[in-house]
Structures are given as C-alpha cells and as structure tokens.
Amino acid sequence: MLACSLDRASHLDRLGDEIAELAAHLDAATARLLELIREFDAREGWGTGFSSCAAWLSWRVGLEPGAARERVRVARALGALPRIARALARGGVSYSKVRAITRVATPPCASSFTPSTAWPPIAAPSSPGSSQKAPVREETTRPSSRYLSAGDDAP
Numbered sequence: 001m002l003a004c005s006l007d008r009a010s011h012l013d014r015l016g017d018e019i020a021e022l023a024a025h026l027d028a029a030t031a032r033l034l035e036l037i038r039e040f041d042a043r044e045g046w047g048t049g050f051s052s053c054a055a056w057l058s059w060r061v062g063l064e065p066g067a068a069r070e071r072v073r074v075a076r077a078l079g080a081l082p083r084i085a086r087a088l089a090r091g092g093v094s095y096s097k098v099r100a101i102t103r104v105a106t107p108p109c110a111s112s113f114t115p116s117t118a119w120p121p122i123a124a125p126s127s128p129g130s131s132q133k134a135p136v137r138e139e140t141t142r143p144s145s146r147y148l149s150a151g152d153d154a155p
Contacts, residue, residue: 024091031078031089038075070099077102 037057040046046056054068063071074095078085084101087093093101 023094027094028089028091030095031085034071034075034078034085034088037071038079041072041075074099074102077105080107081105 037053041053044053046053048056050056050059052069052072054065054072057063057071058065058068061068078088078098081102084093084098084105088095088098
C-alpha cells in the first residue's frame, strides 16, 4: 500500500512539474507577443483603417476588445519596465502578475523588482468550504522549476 501511495505522489509531482513548466513557457511566449505588439503599435501598423492597435488586435487575433486593450496597455508599460519584461520572458513571473504590476509600477520602483520577493505566498483555505487558513508555505519550499533557463540572466 505504501508503494502505491509513493507512486501516486511521484506521478502527481511530475504532473505538477509539467504544469509549472508549461505555464512558464506560455508566459515566455506571451512576453514575445507583447514585444511584437509594442513594436507594431509604435510603428502604427494598425493605421490601415483601424482606430487603434487594440481594434486591429481584436480583429486580427480575435481577442475581445477589452482584452486587446489590456494587451496593448501591458505591452506599452513593459517598454519602460525592462526587468519585469525579462522576468516574464524567462517565465519567472506570470502574465497575470505582470498585468497587476504594470498598473502601478514606475521605472524607478520596478528597478528593485525581483520575482522571488515581489509576491509573498498566498494562504489558502485548509479544505474546500473551510474558513480557516492553512499555514503559509515558506519561500524555501517553493519549487524552483517555475523559471526557464534561457541564458545567463538568472532570476
């Protein structure tokens, strides 16, 4: 029985690792997409009958207008926030977190940004429907596989 439990735990660990790695790859691809959107917008590639880059993006890629506006906003903001842009490109921080950061960050405050310290662990309920919070997981127990290895620029 113990061997079966260990096999199950090992399999679940591998699934969890694969999910985290794939999420990091998606975030890295999103970083590249945002770079392209920023350049396309700066060059006014959308000026062929569209009122904005977001309108073009909505038409060309099929994003809802609000989501397209948000992509353009984040893309523009990342132009002034290179450390955050690099963290997203490495898969060290999610697009969701980057969206939140770019709502408030300015280049001076973003220069001290580090993905490992910018977001404390979130306490979750100990069980579904429970109002008691489980203890916050310490930073040292977090898996390090969230990051992609893409050169010497370590997280």
